[in-house]
Every structure is written in structure tokens, then in C-alpha cells.
Amino acid sequence: MSMATATAQPVERENYLNKHYGVGSWLLTTDHKRISLLYLLSITFFFFIGGFFALLIRLELLTPAGDLVQADSYNKLFTMHGMVMVFFFLIPSIPAVLGNFLVPMMIGAKDLAFPRINLLSWYLYIIGGVMMLHCMLTGGVDTGWTFYTPFSTAFTNTKIVEAGLAIFVAGFSSILTGLNFIVTIHRMRAPGMTWSRLPLFIWAHYATSIIQILGTPVIAITIVLVAVERTLHLGIFDPKLGGDPLLFQHLFWFYSHPAVYIMILPSMGIVSEIIACFSRKRIFGYNFVAISSISIAVFGFLVWAHHMFVAGISVYAALLFSLLSYSVAVPSAVKVFNWTATLYKGSIRYDAPMLYAFGFLGLFTIGGLTGLFLACLGIDVHVTDTYFVVAHFHYIMVGGALMGYLGGMHFWWPKISGKLYPEGWARLAALIVFIGFNLTFFPQFILGYLGMPRRYYQYPQEFQVLNVLSTAGATVLGIGYLLPMIYFLWSMRYGKPAPDNPWNAAGLEWKTPSPPTTFNFAEEPIVTWEAYNYEELDAPHKEEVPVAR
Amino acid sequence: MFDNFPLWPDRASTAAGNVDALFIFLIIVSGMMTALIFTAVIYFAARYRRQRGVLAEQIEGSTPLELTWSIIPLGVFMVIFAWGAVVYFKGRTPPRDSTEVYVVAKQWMWKLEHAEGQREINELHVPVGRDVKLIMTSQDVIHSFYVPAFRMKQDVLPGRYTVAWFRATKPGTYHLFCAEYCGTQHSGMIGSIVVQEPAQYEAWMSGGTTGPLSATGEKIFAELGCVTCHRTDTQGRGPNLQGVFGKPVLLEDGRTVTADENYVRESILDPGAKVVKGFKPVMPTFQGLVSEEQLNALVAYVKSQSQPAAAGPKTAVAAPQDTHKAGSQVQ
Numbered sequence: 001m002s003m004a005t006a007t008a009q010p011v012e013r014e015n016y017l018n019k020h021y022g023v024g025s026w027l028l029t030t031d032h033k034r035i036s037l038l039y040l041l042s043i044t045f046f047f048f049i050g051g052f053f054a055l056l057i058r059l060e061l062l063t064p065a066g067d068l069v070q071a072d073s074y075n076k077l078f079t080m081h082g083m084v085m086v087f088f089f090l091i092p093s094i095p096a097v098l099g100n101f102l103v104p105m106m107i108g109a110k111d112l113a114f115p116r117i118n119l120l121s122w123y124l125y126i127i128g129g130v131m132m133l134h135c136m137l138t139g140g141v142d143t144g145w146t147f148y149t150p151f152s153t154a155f156t157n158t159k160i161v162e163a164g165l166a167i168f169v170a171g172f173s174s175i176l177t178g179l180n181f182i183v184t185i186h187r188m189r190a191p192g193m194t195w196s197r198l199p200l201f202i203w204a205h206y207a208t209s210i211i212q213i214l215g216t217p218v219i220a221i222t223i224v225l226v227a228v229e230r231t232l233h234l235g236i237f238d239p240k241l242g243g244d245p246l247l248f249q250h251l252f253w254f255y256s257h258p259a260v261y262i263m264i265l266p267s268m269g270i271v272s273e274i275i276a277c278f279s280r281k282r283i284f285g286y287n288f289v290a291i292s293s294i295s296i297a298v299f300g301f302l303v304w305a306h307h308m309f310v311a312g313i314s315v316y317a318a319l320l321f322s323l324l325s326y327s328v329a330v331p332s333a334v335k336v337f338n339w340t341a342t343l344y345k346g347s348i349r350y351d352a353p354m355l356y357a358f359g360f361l362g363l364f365t366i367g368g369l370t371g372l373f374l375a376c377l378g379i380d381v382h383v384t385d386t387y388f389v390v391a392h393f394h395y396i397m398v399g400g401a402l403m404g405y406l407g408g409m410h411f412w413w414p415k416i417s418g419k420l421y422p423e424g425w426a427r428l429a430a431l432i433v434f435i436g437f438n439l440t441f442f443p444q445f446i447l448g449y450l451g452m453p454r455r456y457y458q459y460p461q462e463f464q465v466l467n468v469l470s471t472a473g474a475t476v477l478g479i480g481y482l483l484p485m486i487y488f489l490w491s492m493r494y495g496k497p498a499p500d501n502p503w504n505a506a507g508l509e510w511k512t513p514s515p516p517t518t519f520n521f522a523e524e525p526i527v528t529w530e531a532y533n534y535e536e537l538d539a540p541h542k543e544e545v546p547v548a549r
Numbered sequence: 550m551f552d553n554f555p556l557w558p559d560r561a562s563t564a565a566g567n568v569d570a571l572f573i574f575l576i577i578v579s580g581m582m583t584a585l586i587f588t589a590v591i592y593f594a595a596r597y598r599r600q601r602g603v604l605a606e607q608i609e610g611s612t613p614l615e616l617t618w619s620i621i622p623l624g625v626f627m628v629i630f631a632w633g634a635v636v637y638f639k640g641r642t643p644p645r646d647s648t649e650v651y652v653v654a655k656q657w658m659w660k661l662e663h664a665e666g667q668r669e670i671n672e673l674h675v676p677v678g679r680d681v682k683l684i685m686t687s688q689d690v691i692h693s694f695y696v697p698a699f700r701m702k703q704d705v706l707p708g709r710y711t712v713a714w715f716r717a718t719k720p721g722t723y724h725l726f727c728a729e730y731c732g733t734q735h736s737g738m739i740g741s742i743v744v745q746e747p748a749q750y751e752a753w754m755s756g757g758t759t760g761p762l763s764a765t766g767e768k769i770f771a772e773l774g775c776v777t778c779h780r781t782d783t784q785g786r787g788p789n790l791q792g793v794f795g796k797p798v799l800l801e802d803g804r805t806v807t808a809d810e811n812y813v814r815e816s817i818l819d820p821g822a823k824v825v826k827g828f829k830p831v832m833p834t835f836q837g838l839v840s841e842e843q844l845n846a847l848v849a850y851v852k853s854q855s856q857p858a859a860a861g862p863k864t865a866v867a868a869p870q871d872t873h874k875a876g877s878q879v880q
Contacts, residue, residue, distance in 0.1 A: 071733050144730045150707060151690040151732060239708025245691060285610035311704045312711045315641050319634055326626040330619055337618040340586055343593035345606040365586050369579035376629050378571050378636025382700040385693060385728040450558045451697025453728040456736035465554040535607045
């Protein structure tokens with residue numbers, strides 16, 4: 001409840017924010033923390049564009065008839081919503097903002113291994129983003145974010161190639177970020193920061209980076225093939241030219257299924273940090289939680305065809321991919337059980353980050369369990385391509401990933417900005433997001449089982465009540481997302497100055513000043529303790545660990 | 550009120566009950582998992598809220614516990630998998646002697662043709678209690694034939710046949726949706742399945758028709774000159790097609806394929822792809838010369854040459870002992 005008014009501040013210490021001034025100092029920076037803020041601004045921009053599209057979609061679906069926009073406009077809206085949210089918000093969100101900021105600090109490094117490549121990755125993202133904006137403003141795309149062939153290569157006359165190239169360029173940004181993290185985590189850990197002492201946030205980002213490096217090139221190749229078929233009429237996917245439309249789906253999902261783990265794994269890393277801190281405990285089963293991140297990344301590559309059970313693949317392929325899909329469910333379940341067990345005999349506080357982590361647990365559990373329905377062949381035939389799928393992946397990608405992202409933003413905001421956010425408002429926002437989210441997406445499970453197909457801009461009368469509920473929820477959710485943006489901005493000017501370690505949290509990032517100096521640590525830290533050493537931190541009569549030794 | 554706010558879809562096919570039973574099982578299992586986790590989280594959060602002077606108790610973890618909560622869920626998952634696989638397998642395997650309906654999808658319309666020759670658009674009449682097999686293809690992009698009341702869905706692809714089947718159990722009119730996004734009027738590509746009592750259905754079927762589909766096919770077979778090589782009396786330049794359908798065929802390159810709808814289709818459009826052993830690749834392609842509807846008729850004709858009197862225009866000689874291989878259409 002720190003609705004503090006601006007008090008007379010002491011002379012500010014030099015930090016990464018005030019060391020240099022001017023636009024040039026930002027656009028040419030190689031400081032991972034400044035690049036993280038560049039990303040923060042840009043992904044927030046795209047988030048609100050994508051959110052605006054979502055709002056129009058929900059408004060159109062208030063009534064059964066297609067009355068607010070034209071059919072073609074609606075098709076472009078959901079396509080743009082998907083492309084912007086997936087490629088320009090969710091995939092870069094946690095890795096490029098919080099990962100960028102925290103990976104070096106958590107392992108005791110001055111920066112990422114390749115600071116200039118880090119800046120390059122932001123420029124690639126921006127170039128891709130500008131191309132996408134240009135594409136949207138000059139006509140857009142109407143294929144759905146899935147670009148299914150031969151519709152995308154031979155039938156639509158919208159800007160497929162331009163949108164594809166935008167994603168192609170942004171993809172390299174993602175690859176470079178992953179590469180940077182892997183090298184950094186291998187090569188730049190502080191003395192004593194062994195693999196078994198790494199925060200689980202780092203393990204999660206390591207797993208994410210593997211997917212970024214191995215998966216993204218496949219979507220890049222696929223985009224090139226689509227462009228080649230579309231412009232040169234080489235038969236790759238179009239049966240009229242001798243191609244195979246299912247080949248496209250295999251290639252597309254080979255990336256796009258693991259891409260879901262690019263979104264959710266970093267979020268899981270954040271949840272581990274928050275739960276440990278706010279229950280003052282080491283994460284239960286640290287090794288299992290760490291390994292489960294890696295196994296999700298590995299098994300995630302073996303399940304793609306579960307998107308294709310009714311697409312025309314053989315019965316035996318379907319059986320195999322259904323079976324393999326459950327191999328991803330096990331490590332996900334293991335994580336949830338371990339987080340729950342961590343709470344046992346903890347000393348729990350309900351600050352805003354923890355509320356978001358609880359929210360994550362709730363939504364991810366529902367999202368994960370409905371994944372079992374979809375992996376189950378007999379059920380999938382009925383519910384695939386309906387609102388059941390829409391609800392399921394929003395529970396994972398919005399419920400899970402975005403809850404984690406917001407939780408992380410609150411948790412590390414004092415470190416990032418050097419200011420405290422207003423706790424009361426933050427708790428309220430967490431509650432609004434949770435309620436709004438469930439009201440938006442839970443009715444869609446029912447709609448899906450009733451048989452409402454996705455991507456419909458008009459629908460039979462009997463689906464209306466549930467659609468109205470969903471739209472009502474979306475408005476609540478929208479307010480929930482606007483609030484943090486407002487009070488974060490407010491706190492930058494009016495928030496109380498943050499202490500270096502406001503949560504008394506473990507982790508090297510908290511041993512830096514808030515906000516940190518450009519090189520994070522005055523001297524290279526030497527790690528002599530295990531991750532999540534809350535027992536030592538909370539031991540009675542112990543002084544707080546000194547700042548930046 | 551519940552007309553406007555249904556909570557459960559109509560159940561109008563034999564598959565619907567199987568799918569619903571599995572779905573309810575999954576709701577129970579996942580409901581229990583959710584209850585377990587939520588209860589634990591809420592209880593721990595309340596019971597162990599921070600209190601002055603009370604420290605958290607550090608617990609390292611427990612391998613037996615980790616194994617327990619890995620193996621038990623895995624066991625449950627395997628049950629779900631197996632049950633789901635059985636339901637899926639049934640749904641993918643059209644019973645023999647199904648009534649056949651040819652489906653041609655295009656932006657944004659469903660064209661349906663009964664083996665008996667009746668044609669319909671965006672509406673399909675079927676009788677209660679009879680197995681209906683859909684042999685589907687698309688003229689343009691990918692569509693998906695979805696009847697929620699039957700819990701049945703199958704993508705419809707250009708350039709090949711996909712197959713689905715159902716047996717309706719309850720008279721009524723049910724939604725037919727296109728479930729794979731297909732362009733501007735995707736949400737307008739809807740129709741209805743009219744399930745009728747057999748007597749009503751027979752009355753409807755006796756309406757105007759140009760004759761069975763296979764008879765149309767026979768005419769096309771003659772017009773295109775197929776009959777000059779694919780002779781029935783002596784061995785022509787092409788294989789004799791009597792009794793071929795549904796049987797394994799030995800190819801020139803040593804492979805064996807089943808002569809199903811997709812094989813017949815491919816042999817007409819791309820004759821050189823899979824040449825029968827002992828024949829030369831001399832047949833010209835008919836790509837672009839026959840429409841999807843004509844192809845369907847030709848397939849129906851070839852099929853009729855392997856069936857006893859039932860659907861054929863004339864009594865076929867071939868033995869009916871075909872091994873109609875399950876799901877061989879979806880390769």
C-alpha cells in the first residue's frame with residue numbers, strides 16, 4: 001500500500017539509467033539492461049496492438065450475425081492478433097526483457113557474452129516489427145497465423161510474403177537471443193556458480209534457448225518455401241503443382257509446437273523464483289524442476305503432429321504422436337507438484353508477485369489438464385479446431401505465460417526501475433486479471449465441446465450466451481492489463497525509491513544496487529552458497545548480506 | 550432458456566456416446582487433479598502464512614515423492630491414451646458395406662453425391678441406423694467436415710481422398726460445419742445433416758436422380774475411351790479392372806499397394822506413379838480433363854466392378870472376398 005508521493009530524493013547514485021543521456025545512448029547501447037528496456041517498450045507496444053485486435057474480435061462475436069466488421073476484415077483481425085501476439089509479443093516477452101536483464105546478473109556476469117549481437121537482435125526485432133506494421137497498414141493477411149497451404153500459397157491475395165519475411169527477420173532476433181544466453185550461461189558464470197547452484201530461472205532460459213536455436217530455423221525455411229511456391233509456382237505444398245499440403249503442416253508445427261515452450265518455460269522459471277522468495281524456501285526438488293525444463297524442451301520437439309490428428313495423417317502416426325504427447329505432460333505435472341510442495345511449511349506472504357504466481361498455478365493447471373484432452377485421440381477429433389483449442393492455448397500462453405511475465409515484472413520492477421510500485425493497486429490488478437481471464441476463456445471450453453469452430457465470424461444462435469460471457473470477461477481482462485502499465489509508469493516518477501533488496505530475496509541480482517550500475521557488480525562475486533539459501537538469509541540476528549562486495 | 554444456452558451437444562451417432570463417456574472420464578480425472586492441487590495450494594497458503602518469529606522449514610526434496618508423482622500420472626495418462634486410441638481407431642475405420650457418399654468441398658460450399666445418384670448441396674440426408682462412409686476431396690483449399698452431434702471431424706484435402714464414417718442414431722437436423730479455416734466465407738460454409746427414419750429416407754431417395762453414380766462413371770469410362778485398354782473380356786493394354794478394388798496390387802517396382810479410392814484416383818491423374826506389374830506406363834494423364842465429380846463417378850464405377858450386384862450397374866464377376874483394409878485411405 002505504498003501510495004507514496006514524491007519525496008525529496010537524495011542525490012542519485014550513478015546507475016545504468018542515468019549514466020548516459022540522450023537518444024543515441026539508448027539506440028547504440030550494448031548494456032543488456034538498457035536493451036532489455038528497449039525490448040520492454042517495443043513488446044508493450046505490440047501487446048497493445050494485438051490486444052486491440054482481440055478486443056475487436058470479441059466485440060464482433062457479441063452477436064451471432066457478422067455485423068461489426070466485414071468477413072474479410074474479421075479474418076485479418078484474428079490473423080494479425082495471432083501473428084503479433086505470438087511472434088512479436090509472447091516469444092520475445094520474457095526472454096528478451098526479463099531474461100536479458102537478469103541472466104547476466106543472476107550468474108554474476110557484467111553483461112551477456114555478445115553485447116553487440118544482443119543489440120543486433122533488438123534491431124532485427126524492430127525491422128521485423130516495422131515490416132509487420134507496414135504489412136498490416138497496407139492490407140494485412142487473412143490466412144490465420146498458421147498460414148495453411150494451399151490457401152496461403154495459391155488462393156489468398158493478401159500480403160503473405162511480406163508478413164512471412166517480417167516473421168523471418170524477427171526469427172533471427174530470437175535465434176541470436178538464444179545463442180547469446182547459451183554461451184553466456186556456459187562461459188560467464190561467476191566463480192562458484194556451478195550448474196547445480198543456478199537459479200531455476202536460468203535453467204528455464206537455457207531450455208528455452210535450445211528451442212530457439214533448433215526450432216526457429218525450421219519456421220524460417222518453411223516461410224521461404226511458402227514464398228517460393230507463391231511467387232515462382234514451384235510445387236512444394238500445392239497438390240495442383242505436385243506438392244503436399246500436409247508437408248507444410250508438419251514443418252509449421254515442428255517449430256510452432258515447441259514455440260509454445262519458448263513462451264511457457266521462462267514463465268515457469270519466474271514462478272520458481274517468486275514461490276521460493278515468498279515462501280522463504282528452497283524450491284522442493286530443485287534437481288527435478290531443473291531437469292523437467294530440459295526434458296520439456298527435448299520432448300517438445302517430438303509431439304508436433306498432435307496438431308494434425310484429423311488432417312489426414314495415418315492412424316498409426318496419430319497413435320505415436322498421441323503417446324509421445326503425454327511425455328511432455330509428465331515433466332509439466334512434476335513442476336506443478338514441486339511448486340505446491342514448496343509451499344508446505346513455508347512462511348508465505350501474498351505480495352503482488354506471489355498473487356501472480358498463484359494465478360499462474362491455477363491457470364496453468366487448467367491449461368495443462370485440458371492439454372490431456374487434446375492429446376487424447378478420441379476427444380481431439382471432436383474438439384480440435386473448435387473453441388476448446390482456443391481456450392486451451394490461451395490458458396497456457398496467456399494464462400500461464402503472461403501471468404508469469406507480469407509476476408516477474410512486479411518482482412523485479414524495483415531492481416529494473418529503482419522504484420517501488422503501489423502494492424495495493426498491484427494486488428487488485430492481479431485479482432482482476434485472474435477473474436477476467438477465467439470469465440473470458442472458461443466459457444470457450446464449453447463452446448468448443450458444443451462444437452463452435454474457431455475462426456468463425458458469424459455463428460448459430462445457440463452459442464450466443466457463452467460468447468457474451470466471454471466478451472464481458474475480455475473487457476475485465478483488458479482493464480487488468482492496463483492497470484500495471486499505468487502504475488508502473490506512475491511509479492517511475494512518483495514511486496518510493498526501492499531498496500537494493502526489497503524482498504530480501506536470494507539471488508545475485510539482488511546484491512546489486514537498485515537500479516544496478518552499468519556493469520552490475522563492482523567486483524566479480526564469488527558464490528559459496530546454494531540457490532535459494534533462504535535459511536541463511538532469514539537466520540536470526542544476521543545482518544543483511546552486504547551490497548555489491 | 551436452455552435452447553439458447555445449451556451446455557452439452559446433441560448426441561446423434563454411435564460414436565457420440567463413446568466420445569462423451571471418455572470426455573466425462575477425463576473431466577472426472579482432471580477435476581480430481583485440479584481439486585487436489587488447488588486444495589493443497591490454498592491450504593498451504595493459508596496454513597503457512599507468514600507469522601512473526603516463525604521461520605520456514607527447509608525441505609530438500611524427496612526422490613520417492615518425485616517418482617510417485619511422475620509414475621502415477623504417467624499411469625493415468627496411459628489409460629487416457631489407450632482409451633482415446635480405441636475410440637479414435639473405431640472412428641477411423643469405416644465398417645464394410647457402408648452406404649457411400651462422395652463429398653466435394655469448395656470455397657464455400659459442400660457438394661454431396663450419394664452412390665445412388667442423388668445430389669445435394671450443403672445438406673445431406675441419411676437414414677437412422679445405417680453406416681455412412683464419406684469419401685471426400687476438395688476442389689481448392691483444405692476444408693474440414695465437422696458434425697458436432699456425431700463427434701466426427703475430418704479434414705478434406707485437395708488432390709486426395711480422405712474418409713470418414715458415422716452411424717446416425719437419432720432423427721433430426723444437425724449442424725454441418727467447415728472446421729478448417731478456408732477463406733472469406735469460412736463461417737458461412739455450413740450446412741445440415743438431415744437424419745431420417747428409414748421409411749422417410751427411402752421416400753426422399755426415390756426422388757429424381759440421373760441413376761447411380763457408378764452408372765454415370767461407366768458412361769464417362771466409355772466416353773473417355775478408358776474401355777479400349779481396360780477391357781473386361783481379354784487382357785488389354787491396361788489391367789482388367791474387374792475385381793481389383795480393395796485388393797492388393799503388385800507394382801512394376803516390386804511394391805504392393807491396396808487398390809483403394811486414393812490409388813484409383815492417382816492412377817487416373819498420375820498414371821505413371823504406380824504402374825501395375827506386367828504393364829507399360831503408356832496411359833496418358835487425365836489431370837485437368839475430369840472434374841472432381843467425374844473422378845468420383847469413375848471411382849464409384851471401378852469400385853462397382855468389384856462388388857456383388859448391390860451397387861453396380863451390372864452384375865460384376867469379381868469375387869467379393871476383398872480385404873477392405875482398415876484406414877488404408879489415409880496414407
